[in-house]
Amino acid sequence: MATNETTAHATGAALAATGVAATSGPAGASGGTSVSLRDLTRVFGATRALNEMSLEIAPGELVALLGPSGCGKTTALRIVAGFEYADAGEVLIDGKDISGVAAAKRDMGMVFQSYSLFPNMTALDNVAFGLRMRKVGGGARRKQAAELLDMVGLSPQAGQWPHQLSGGQQQRVALARALAIEPRVLLLDEPLSALDAKVRLQLREQIRTLQQRLGTTTLFVTHDQEEALSMADRVGVMRAGRLEQVAEPAELYSRPATAFVAEFVGTMNRLPAELGGGGTVVTVLGTTVPAQEGGPSSGPVDALVRPENLTVTAAEDGNGIVTGRTFLGAVTRVAVRLSGDTEVAVDVSSGAATAMAPGTAVQVSLPAAPVLVSPRAADQ
Amino acid sequence: MAALTRAIESEGRTPLVPASRRRRSLPAWRWVVLLITAVYFLLPLWGALRFSGISAFSGVIGEAGFGSSLWLSVRLAIVTTAITLALMVPTAVYVHLRLPHLRRVLDSVTILPIVIPPVVLIIGVLQITKVTPSLQESPYLLALEYVILSMPFAYRSIDAGLRALDLKTLTEASSNLGAGWVVTLWRVILPNLTTALLSATVLTVALVLGEYTMATLDLFQTFPVWIVVNDQVSAQVSVAASLLALFVTWLVLMLITLIGTRQSRRRGGGEVTLFTAAAPQTIGN
Numbered sequence: 001m002a003t004n005e006t007t008a009h010a011t012g013a014a015l016a017a018t019g020v021a022a023t024s025g026p027a028g029a030s031g032g033t034s035v036s037l038r039d040l041t042r043v044f045g046a047t048r049a050l051n052e053m054s055l056e057i058a059p060g061e062l063v064a065l066l067g068p069s070g071c072g073k074t075t076a077l078r079i080v081a082g083f084e085y086a087d088a089g090e091v092l093i094d095g096k097d098i099s100g101v102a103a104a105k106r107d108m109g110m111v112f113q114s115y116s117l118f119p120n121m122t123a124l125d126n127v128a129f130g131l132r133m134r135k136v137g138g139g140a141r142r143k144q145a146a147e148l149l150d151m152v153g154l155s156p157q158a159g160q161w162p163h164q165l166s167g168g169q170q171q172r173v174a175l176a177r178a179l180a181i182e183p184r185v186l187l188l189d190e191p192l193s194a195l196d197a198k199v200r201l202q203l204r205e206q207i208r209t210l211q212q213r214l215g216t217t218t219l220f221v222t223h224d225q226e227e228a229l230s231m232a233d234r235v236g237v238m239r240a241g242r243l244e245q246v247a248e249p250a251e252l253y254s255r256p257a258t259a260f261v262a263e264f265v266g267t268m269n270r271l272p273a274e275l276g277g278g279g280t281v282v283t284v285l286g287t288t289v290p291a292q293e294g295g296p297s298s299g300p301v302d303a304l305v306r307p308e309n310l311t312v313t314a315a316e317d318g319n320g321i322v323t324g325r326t327f328l329g330a331v332t333r334v335a336v337r338l339s340g341d342t343e344v345a346v347d348v349s350s351g352a353a354t355a356m357a358p359g360t361a362v363q364v365s366l367p368a369a370p371v372l373v374s375p376r377a378a379d380q
Numbered sequence: 381m382a383a384l385t386r387a388i389e390s391e392g393r394t395p396l397v398p399a400s401r402r403r404r405s406l407p408a409w410r411w412v413v414l415l416i417t418a419v420y421f422l423l424p425l426w427g428a429l430r431f432s433g434i435s436a437f438s439g440v441i442g443e444a445g446f447g448s449s450l451w452l453s454v455r456l457a458i459v460t461t462a463i464t465l466a467l468m469v470p471t472a473v474y475v476h477l478r479l480p481h482l483r484r485v486l487d488s489v490t491i492l493p494i495v496i497p498p499v500v501l502i503i504g505v506l507q508i509t510k511v512t513p514s515l516q517e518s519p520y521l522l523a524l525e526y527v528i529l530s531m532p533f534a535y536r537s538i539d540a541g542l543r544a545l546d547l548k549t550l551t552e553a554s555s556n557l558g559a560g561w562v563v564t565l566w567r568v569i570l571p572n573l574t575t576a577l578l579s580a581t582v583l584t585v586a587l588v589l590g591e592y593t594m595a596t597l598d599l600f601q602t603f604p605v606w607i608v609v610n611d612q613v614s615a616q617v618s619v620a621a622s623l624l625a626l627f628v629t630w631l632v633l634m635l636i637t638l639i640g641t642r643q644s645r646r647r648g649g650g651e652v653t654l655f656t657a658a659a660p661q662t663i664g665n
Contacts (some may be wrong), residue, residue, distance in 0.1 A: 083555075103556060114549050118571075118572070119572050130558055133563070283493075
């Protein structure tokens with residue numbers, strides 16, 4: 001912690017010297033830019049990429065748009081950047097509609113999915129490019145660019161050409177380049193997807209630390225739920241051009257608003273269930289528990305339960321048989337086939353899992369907590 | 381362990397088959413093909429050299445019309461290259477970025493000058509330029525015709541260069557940082573097309589310096605036309621001039637590719653050749 005504070009202080013001083021707006025404290029720091037997407041619609045031929053999508057991003061906040069391929073998340077980001085236009089709806093920056101403003105005039109820093117460094121410029125010149133466009137003088141420009149490169153830990157590579165840098169280094173230079181123009185909004189279009197796992201982990205921590213330190217409002221697009229949940233203040237899960245839910249990562253995971261969100265984020269079991277009490281209670285695995293609001297009130301349903309919310313114990317006359325085990329470290333994921341041929345995954349401590357070899361008869365049960373119900377899978 | 385590491389390292393340094401032996405092991409048929417090709421190309425040159433004699437070379441420069449015709453060809457080469465690049469680069473960039481579905485159409489259109497006989501092109505051009513007699517009398521009319529002739533080669537070079545770039549991302553990155561279209565073209569796209577532009581230039585210059593049919597039909601005495609005309613006056617001097625032109629052209633082309641390759645390698649690109657544009661490569665993560 002002491003080290004972090006020292007680093008933050010040192011970088012803050014460096015940024016103050018370069019004119020980069022450094023704000024301390026957590027995301028949401030004052031002085032940032034607010035972003036509002038209002039009823040954005042974009043149609044490509046027969047495909048409705050965005051369907052009246054709305055999103056509010058607070059100043060200094062990092063919001064991740066998460067969703068499967070083709071859900072419209074990149075289209076939304078590109079509309080904010082000015083590379084796409086919306087057929088309907090508006091983008092407001094600090095309350096002002098920027099729909100008619102050219103991409104070059106929007107003051108938004110963007111890091112692209114593919115390597116986007118200019119091959120004809122060194123790392124330093126790449127970072128200085130945006131400053132050059134803003135008519136910053138040669139000396140000041142090089143000084144600021146060098147400080148930004150230092151911030152991403154690439155001072156020794158300042159004179160290198162993009163082809164001499166690794167993928168991770170290129171994306172760090174791209175990040176420095178995007179931040180050099182002191183953007184009102186930072187846009188990240190899956191910047192880590194081309195990198196290997198280890199570099200991805202390091203870079204996502206670096207991006208988050210810098211973003212929080214600078215207090216730059218950030219919109220981050222990804223299809224990797226781990227990235228979204230670990231980096232963002234709030235995560236918006238998208239499906240077919242609409243936001244299904246926007247919430248803090250913990251809430252998104254523990255209280256998903258829809259079956260799609262529940263199953264897209266993390267692992268989710270579907271268990272046949274019976275609704276009762278006019279849709280307020282649901283009976284699953286012989287246990288009656290409250291049904292979470294927002295689900296169907298009648299008809300055949302499934303209960304959606306996470307592997308860690310189920311318990312499993314060895315029992316001769318239990319309701320299932322173990323079919324497999326996956327060791328995940330502290331916990332082991334046990335696959336159980338319930339009577340009625342329903343497969344479920346249950347997380348148990350790796351110590352307890354040793355007694356659950358495939359073929360063992362077990363009893364799977366559900367704690368008395370509210371569960372999300374969804375129309376039965378076959379009927380969807 | 382250290383000894384083992386050293387052994388592996390030393391083994392790594394020493395190729396299993398020495399390079400000299402690998403060269404010697406080149407199959408005999410390759411030498412035969414090489415020899416036949418060399419004879420095919422060099423024999424006429426040697427014959428020409430024998431025919432003209434060394435003394436004819438000194439007489440070439442003083443020959444009437446030599447300087448003016450060569451200067452006209454050089455001027456035409458410069459003007460043609462300038463017009464070709466000014467037309468083809470923005471067109472190819474625009475099509476790549478905004479109208480990618482038209483790339484195939486452009487491919488077909490740019491191949492037309494090869495398919496259509498030069499005589500037909502000339503008649504067409506003369507018909508059109510009837511309305512502007514001053515242009516019809518100007519030797520720069522030839523430059524306009526050469527632009528059409530060089531289009532297939534220039535377009536293919538530029539197209540290959542653009543394909544090797546992630547043009548969309550680069551232009552968007554540039555625009556995102558505040559650059560307008562002209563700045564993006566000048567500072568981002570063109571510097572990364574150096575190899576392709578050099579290839580296009582080399583091909584266009586070579587074409588203009590060697591073109592005879594159009595020049596003679598349009599009644600302009602370019603260098604190739606002068607060589608043919610002079611052949612009737614002094615065949616030996618004419619052949620010496622041809623050899624000289626061949627050598628000078630070859631020297632210029634080698635110089636352009638050498639400079640291009642040096643620039644390209646500095647930025648991680650490959651060798652500049654007449655028909656390829658090498659892309660900068662990225663090393664792994």
